[in-house]
Amino acid sequence: MPQFTFLPFAQARGQAAATVVVDSILPRAALTLAHWRQAPTPAPFRDDTSAGSALRALHKLPAELQGAQFVTANHFDVDGFVGVWTLLNPELALQHETLLRMVATLGDFRELGWQHPLANTALKLVCWLNAKEKELFYPPFGAPELRRREDEASAEKFAWFLSAFAEVLQNPDLGRTAWLPEYERVRRGIAAMQSSATQLNRYPELGLVVVHTPDPLPYYALFGPTEGYDIVLSCYGEQRYELEYKYTTWVDLESRPTLPRLPLQPLVECLNQLETTRRLWTCDAVTDTGPQLRLSGRDLSKVQRYADPDQRPIYASSIPAAELEAEVIRFFKTQYVGIEPRRYWSWDEIRAGGAALQQ
Structure with missing residues (x-):
């Protein structure tokens, strides 16, 4: 050596x-x-x-x-x-x-x-x-x-x-x-995730986990039990929400196939039609290391977006949690029709798929 x-x-x-x-x-x-x-x-x-x-x-x-x-x-x-x-x-x-x-x-x-x-x-x-x-x-x-x-x-x-x-x-x-x-x-976050106050709804065909828990948590607690899934919708109390593509879809995973990332702008437009507060839904580009969709008060820096959810502001929406979850599920189910998980998606393939989606 x-x-x-x-x-x-x-x-x-x-x-x-x-x-x-x-x-x-x-x-x-x-x-x-x-x-x-x-x-x-x-x-x-x-x-x-x-x-x-x-x-x-x-x-x-x-x-x-x-x-x-x-x-x-x-x-x-x-x-x-x-x-x-x-x-x-x-x-x-x-x-x-x-x-x-x-x-x-x-x-x-x-x-x-x-x-x-x-x-x-x-x-x-x-x-x-x-x-x-x-x-x-x-x-x-x-x-x-x-x-x-x-x-x-x-x-x-x-x-x-x-x-x-x-x-x-x-x-x-x-x-x-x-x-x-x-x-x-x-460890406090892990205890919250394991308590009866938290509910996880898994949609394996979409690679999506929906987490219902009272308050924002550190990522290590929030994402800890999401192995094998690539999208997390976090639904906190007072109708506060964040959706994120995990870093597992930015890299080439060897252990399992994944679905390609989709641009989230069409979902943003749908949610903004439903939102009645003065805030707007926003999302990051599909090539970001961990694209988020969230109700925005001001743009977050990369440092803030990388930091834990319990370390940044998350704003209350007018959309009830059950309705938001249904809209997210509908979006991904519709857009992933005919797309099969596999390994080694190229960025050109991901961008081309996103461009077709937005036409």
């Missing part, structure tokens, strides 16, 4: 032939280990997460991996970081493979089976990564607000976390002060 050096993405552009790129795309890289849609990840290493691809590569040790000198990524997030760290710490990574896979999945997809014996440890590690990132640097998608490029600014995050993570991975209590506040907030 080669001894890799982390190389910031800006420098890696000049060393592509000797670089393994994780959770990103770098033309002419020695090896790509990314779950991004249409990334040139070799078939044997495709995985739901980029960290999973890195772990698969460790098991096979392909020639491209053994011939490389550097590893890089063009942004910092939980999945990408775990993938980079894995290649730099192969023995320790393989010892903790199951846990690292859970950390990457929770970080990217916000999904986790809470009955797993390692679930709480995975949550603690993700909360530690989140807390230290915000404390020492800037929040996810926050680089533009600092007038910096993410591929350049994130190098400072990698430098710090690559030296600090192993110790906390092996003894999460060392990071307790940092992870405890978010961990406790998520």
